[in-house]
Amino acid sequence: MSTVTDPIENSSDVRRSRNDRNMGFRRVRDAFFYLLFLSSILVGIGALIVLLTDVFISGFRFLDLDFLRNFPSRHADQSGIRAGLVGSLWVISMTAAFTIPIGVGAAIYLEEFASDNWFKRIIQLNIANLAGVPSIIYGLLGFAVFVTAFGLGRVVLAGALTLTLLVLPIVIIASQEAIKAVPDSFRAGGFALGATRWQVVKTIVLPQAIPGIMSGIILAMSRAIGESAPMIAISALVFLTFSPAGPFDRFTVMPIQIFNWAAEPDHDIRDVAAAGIIVLLVVLLIMNAGAIYIRNKFQKRRE
DSSP states (O other), X not given: OOOOOOHHHHHHHHHHHHHXXXXXXXXXXXXXXXXXXXXXXXXXXXXXXXXXXXXXXXXGGGOSHXXXXXXXXXXXXXXXXXXXXXXXXXXXXXXXXXXXXXXXHHHHIIIIIXXXXXXXXXXXXXXXXXXXXXXXXXXXXXXXXXXXXSOOXXXXXXXXXXXXXXXXXXXXXXXXXXXXXXXXXXXHHHHHTTOOHHHHIXXXXXXXXXXXXXXXXXHHHHHHHHOOHHHHHTTOXXXXXXXXXXXXSOOOOHHHHHHHHHTSSOHHHHHHHHHHHHHHHHHHHHHXXXXXXXXXXXXXXXX
């Protein structure tokens, strides 16, 4: 007696078997990429931990108040980072004073006021390209324009203006993205209440965009304080025994001072460079902590 096979049941079994195989393949693939990405993160974190541990072990014995008060010296126990620390604070403060209003203002104009035409697209393209230019190119540009053409000399102001050119595209792009993220319904509500475009931008768009803008500023200032190539290009001093007292004084910055110590053959001097790295990291963390506090404050207010 022959058995009749239901074709519908057979096709259902085939589909179920195929789905099971596909599901098994997807699970294996997901597990593979999960382990791959997790291992990538662990390798990066592990390398960072090793480097930080080595730096702290090498430089911790030189960290004291005298290290912050003293100027560089050929003797490791008498050497300090005062000139580089004060110079970096001057340069980064002036860089922030130039970069933040110009960068945020440019982003507001491009997103809220500029017409969508060929001129705006050219500006956008150039800003995106400038964000990828090597920092040494900005250093040479700063030397040619600010030091030589404008006659400022190798002073704090020239260094700050050079770093402003370097990090300005980062602030503009991040600020534009933060402004784009503000829903159009917020703007429509402001216009419906009779507000002008500037009033809408000032009272609605900017407060909503501040967290994203601050993220861009954090990235920009973090890059600026760690740059040495532009400062070398404008001939910032390597060995300085006085602190800059104003924007028109000669200066050095911590990355240059650390680089100079690290190039010395004396092992103790290289350990002093490790202490300088720790100070640079602490200054960077303090700056970022302040910016993150402001960002989170506006984030909570927006919510």
